[in-house]
Amino acid sequence: MAIGAGMSCVKYLLFCFNLLFAITGLIILIVGIKAEINSSPYIDLTDENFYTSGPIVLIIVGVIVFIVAFFGCCGAVRENHCMIVTFSVFLLIIFLAEMAVGIAGYMKHQDLETSILAHLNGTIKEYDTNKDVAKTFDIIQTDFNCCGINGPDDWKANNISMPATCCSGQEITGGVPTPCTPDTFGFHKEGCLDKLVVFFKDTALVLGGVGIGVAIVQLLGVIFACCLARSIRSQYETV
Known part of the structure; x- marks a missing residue:
């Protein structure tokens, strides 16, 4: 037609x-x-x-x-x-x-920053006792080259040892990474919150x-x- x-x-x-x-x-x-x-x-x-x-x-x-x-x-x-x-x-x-x-x-x-901050503050205390929480924080700190929520001091404030993922390129001794400290080469000085919000x-x-x-x-x-x-x-x- x-x-x-x-x-x-x-x-x-x-x-x-x-x-x-x-x-x-x-x-x-x-x-x-x-x-x-x-x-x-x-x-x-x-x-x-x-x-x-x-x-x-x-x-x-x-x-x-x-x-x-x-x-x-x-x-x-x-x-x-x-x-x-x-x-x-x-x-x-x-x-x-x-x-x-x-x-x-x-x-x-x-409202993104408020939501992420509340979740991180509520779970960081479980890092040593909850494998899922530890895995999430480790992935974040590795992918974004960051440490803690607002900074590395967050771990000390929660009575938790500095995770190995707060450092990049650590040497392995006897199958175990060397301890991560602020003096360690590749130490992540920035917190993860700002980087996550931007992402x-x-x-x-x-x-x-x-x-x-x-x-x-x-x-x-x-x-x-x-x-x-x-x-x-x-x-x-x-x-």
Whole structure:
């Protein structure tokens, strides 16, 4: 069934947009996976659910975008009203999900420092008695080259010996690392709190930026799809 020249242009623009959607879906998927992998060792340090659900939402959205792009391409090429409407509805749902992730990303980073500080202060006392707590602190101090919460003195304040992970490149004697002291080469003088806050804020801003940026582009796709669907329906009604 033929449609007008103007709507024919919209049809091909919609087809091109779907190729773009496939690319944005891949971008969303990669960003979500990368955020999930990078955040997983430290995710228990904050009570903000966004850092658990945000990357997962983007991963799911990235996969769905490929399916939605298929409906959009087929609907545009075949001028199928039902497929285009299905495409528009799916794309609108994705748009809302991405906007939600984007807004949450910008909102949640405001209370991040308080959440992390409360968790670290509540668990540092368990370093010698809780293997999971010890593992978390050791990973943080190794990955971020830091020591303690606000600084190395936090360990002494909690009557805990300086962990070996407060030093980098320690020598191994008899299978045991040499003691870590402020005079040890590679001693981490900075606390971990500031570095963790920067890490999580950067993650939130990336998730938020990608979510909002892609959502705006996809909103254009919804508009084009609605115009094309309306044109096709009008053609049916005039026949």
